[in-house]
Amino acid sequence: MDPILFIDQERKHIFQTYKELHLLAEPSWKEEKTSKYIKKMLVASRISTQTFSDHYGLVAEIPGKKEDVIALRADMDALVQEVDGIVRANHSCGHDAHSTMMLFAALALAKTKIPLTHTVRFIFQPAEEKAEGALKMMEEGVLENVKFLGGIHLRPSFEVPFGKASPVIVHGSTVSIKGTIRGMQAHAARPEEGNNPLEAAALLIQAIRQIRLKDDYPYSIKITELHGGEASNVIPETARFTFDLRAETNETMEKLIKQSEHTIKKMAELTETVIDFSLEEYSPAAIKNDKAIKLAERAIISILNEESLQAICKSPGAEDFHFYTLKNPDIAATMIGLGCDLTPGLHHPKMSFNQEALIYGAKILVKLIVEADQLQ
Template identity: 75%
Template sequence: MDPISFIEQQREQIFHLFNELHQLAEPSWHEEKTSNYIKEKLMDAGLTVQTFKDHYGLVAEFKGEKSEVIALRADMDALVQEVDGIVRANHSCGHDAHSTMVLFAALALAKSQLQLKHTVRFIFQPAEEKAEGALKMIEEGALRNVKFLGGVHLRPSFEVPYQMASPVIIHGSTASIKGIIKGVQAHAARPEEGNNPLEAAAILVQAIRQIRLKDPHPYSIKITELYGGEASNLIPESAKFTFDLRAETNETMEKLITKAEKTIQKIAELTETNIHVSVEEYSPAAIKNQAAITLAEKAVASILGEGNLQPICQSPGAEDFHFYTLKNPNLSATMIGLGCGLQPGLHHPKMTFQKEALIYGTKILAKLLVEADQKQW
């Protein structure tokens, strides 16, 4: 049986599998039940599964005629957010859907017993929400011999309409600059005896707002967190801040971080405070690969028709999938943007989507691997 027909016949099983993964919902680095569930399904289908000692990521594969590898990647973790007044792990970014589609694409290909030329690998990654999981899987050797890597992400309706798909998502780069301003504590009645870090923070915020780059690509930097003070009559010793940075390209992000760090240093000197900063939560921008995009176009058009192919999905968000290409420049990779009627938006605690997208999304991924197998990498 060919994999597409198998997927169509297993519709109810796909929905059931998704519902079970949706209920598991575990935060980054704690995906134990999710990982075990996926591992059991893969092993039952005859795939070789590799697990790791210090995290719950896993790699599954079946051998082809060649040692060269074509692969799919899924993320497994859920967000921790407040839902109806309760803070809990919640699948509002669609990782449960991504895992469902990649897992069932693996089961469909295994069931079909197609004689594939390449070894086929399935990477189930932890901690995407912390932008750390892809780097860990790279460190573990998940990309060894991989020539092609595909991924998928649910898209909001305003980016990709229902029953349409894009062969590439162009995410920008994101980062946070977190810092602590150290001043000198004093009583508010004797401010001359102290050095107010909140005043330094106010100057810093205005200075950051004035940053301009000689760069044609869009970027932004803005204050998103500022904490300091414990009493109305006391100048505090310290203040904490976070700046959110976004840029269309990795090169623009590098310039933005450098400019911000220089600005912070100048304000520290001007205000005679010590400002300790770190760059955190960095995710790189997408790197377009035409060979991979062309394969994804064929897969989408084959399943949904040419008229339902959206050439590109431009997203202001971020994805640690792009670490795979940033750290491996010769890798052909793309992430498919799947239209699914998603409302009201990703990361919204009440996010919903049309479950039918799981069926055609799984078909697209299976077809993508079949197409990739025909190519000489």
């Protein structure tokens, strides 16, 4: 049987699997039920799997004639956010959809026994939302012998329309600067006896807003968290802050970080406070690979049509998939942007999409593997 026909025949099963994974929603590093669910389906189809002792990442493999590997990666974790007044794990970024599509791509190849030259590896990754899962999976050696790596991500309708797909998502780089400003506590009636860290924070925010780079690519930096003080009549000793930094390229991000660090240090001197800070939640920008993009283009056109190919999907968001290419630049890799009528947007607690996209998304992944198998 043709693997594309297999996907068509499994339509109801695909929709049901997505529904069940959606209900299982688990936060980063706690994807136990999700991982077990996926593993059970893989094992039932006699696909070999590998699990790990200290996290719930999962790797499945279909052996080929060569030891060289072509791989796909999907994320499993959910966001933790408030939904209808309740803070809980919630799949508003589409990871349940990504896992569903890759799972059925694996089942289609295994069930139909399509002859492949390369070994095919399926990486079900934890903790994408914390930008930590890709790094952990690389520590586990999941990229050993990998020549090609593909991924897929649902896109908002304003980025990629329903029925279309892009062979590459150009995510930007993002990082958070988290820090603490330490001043001197005093009674609010005698402010001259203290050193108000909130006032220092206000000056720091204004200084950060004045940062200008000589750079051709877009970037932004803004305050997203500020906490300090527990009583209205006391100048606090400390204030905590977070700045969100974004840049279209990794090189621009390096400049932005350098200028931000310089500004923070200068502001500590000016306000005579102690400012301790660190870089956290870093995600690199996408690195485009022409060879991988061409393979994805052929897969999309084969499943949809040439009119349904959107040349590029540009996103200000972040994705830890790009750690794989940042750390392994010799691997041909790309992430497909899947149009699916997603509204009102990614990470919105009421995010929804047209589930018909699961069908053509799974088919595109199957075809991507077939195309990548032609790599020499």
